[in-house]
Amino acid sequence: MHPRFLLALTPLLFITAAHAVDCDNATTQGDMNQCAGQQYKAADKELNTLYQQITQRLKDSPDAKKLLVSAQRSWVAFRDAECKFSASGVEGGSVYPLIYSNCTTSLTKARVEALKTYLKCEEGDLSCPVPGA
Template identity: 25%
Template sequence: MRWTFVLLLFPISAVADPTMECIDAGSQVEIGSCVSDMETRVSAAIESSYSLALGAAKELDDVTSRVVATPALQTSQNTWIAYRDAQCEAVGASFGGGSGTGIAITACRVDLGRARVDELLRYAN
């Protein structure tokens, strides 16, 4: 049941490159808007799956009477955010300031975000 909410935020077409999913949008501006909308949905899915994983970590800490899983997950999330931001900036830099830079950065954030949702949901089980 808790997976239903996350799956609604996370489209089945998540396996494709975000820019290719938006190719029918038309212009570069429309593709940028489409990819940006995807990033919004992926961000919501990250928040939901992180909340589920955090609940599982707290439950584990309670059961084991140790406070290790929760801080480890929090550190992991903070480190992942820093990695995502740095990696996607590097992707953007590889475009040499061209007009597709913003789309590339956003598509990178979508790709890495989708992978993070998978990781967090595995933790939540």
């Protein structure tokens, strides 16, 4: 990159960093959209951590791991399609990112709870596909 281009971008970095949103008191649509996106990212991060823990426990069970991967891919496709449908009434509007992110956050948190259940299986529980730690 050309040094002048980098210098031109420098003020934008400071403006973005200086505009930290107080999500507890967000009042503009842009701020609410940003906060909803942050909530989804936090839920998705937790989901990915749990998913990795389960895949580690399934390392000696390639068939079960393959089933988990398939289930997770299907779940992601469902989540995305469901949230597109859920937010379709406001598509193109400024509130769309908020509605969509709230939906993805809600469904992701539900999936997080399901994965947590798999990680708490009792030894000998034949209805649980994930071995204990």
